[in-house]
Amino acid sequence: MGLALASISWVAGPVLVAFGVHSSIWGGVTVTLRQRAVPEELRGRVQGVFRMFSIGGSALGALVGGPVAGWLGLAGPFWLSAVAMAVLTAVAWRPFGRRLSYGVPPHRGRTRPGRRAGGRR
Numbered sequence: 001m002g003l004a005l006a007s008i009s010w011v012a013g014p015v016l017v018a019f020g021v022h023s024s025i026w027g028g029v030t031v032t033l034r035q036r037a038v039p040e041e042l043r044g045r046v047q048g049v050f051r052m053f054s055i056g057g058s059a060l061g062a063l064v065g066g067p068v069a070g071w072l073g074l075a076g077p078f079w080l081s082a083v084a085m086a087v088l089t090a091v092a093w094r095p096f097g098r099r100l101s102y103g104v105p106p107h108r109g110r111t112r113p114g115r116r117a118g119g120r121r
Contacts, residue, residue, distance in 0.1 A: 004078035 002015035030050075038046045065077040072079070 001078070001082040004075045004082060 003012055006012035006015055034046060035043065068077045068080055
């Protein structure tokens with residue numbers, strides 16, 4: 001939404017910088033979550049599917065963005081993506097929130113600190 005509202009470059013620049021910082025942090029968070037949630041023998045496949053959707057989504061966005069910009073103007077794709085992200089966030093909030101509140105066991109495959117292998121202290 002920030003880029004849709006930015007009409008001059010000195011406003012758009014900080015928005016792009018903030019998006020770049022967010023993307024870097026989000027990339028690290030998603031890799032960490034995937035590594036904790038996916039069994040080791042499946043990580044390569046899961047990462048491959050993630051990359052396919054990530055890069056494929058970028059290509060699809062570029063393909064759709066041109067006609068949308070021609071139809072709604074240069075700010076049109078940014079407004080459309082802001083609406084799409086708001087809808088996706090509203091739909092995904094509860095399922096992801098429930099999943100994250102349960103958490104992924106941090107000690108999968110090894111004993112917890114202070115415990116022996118048999119589960120006794």
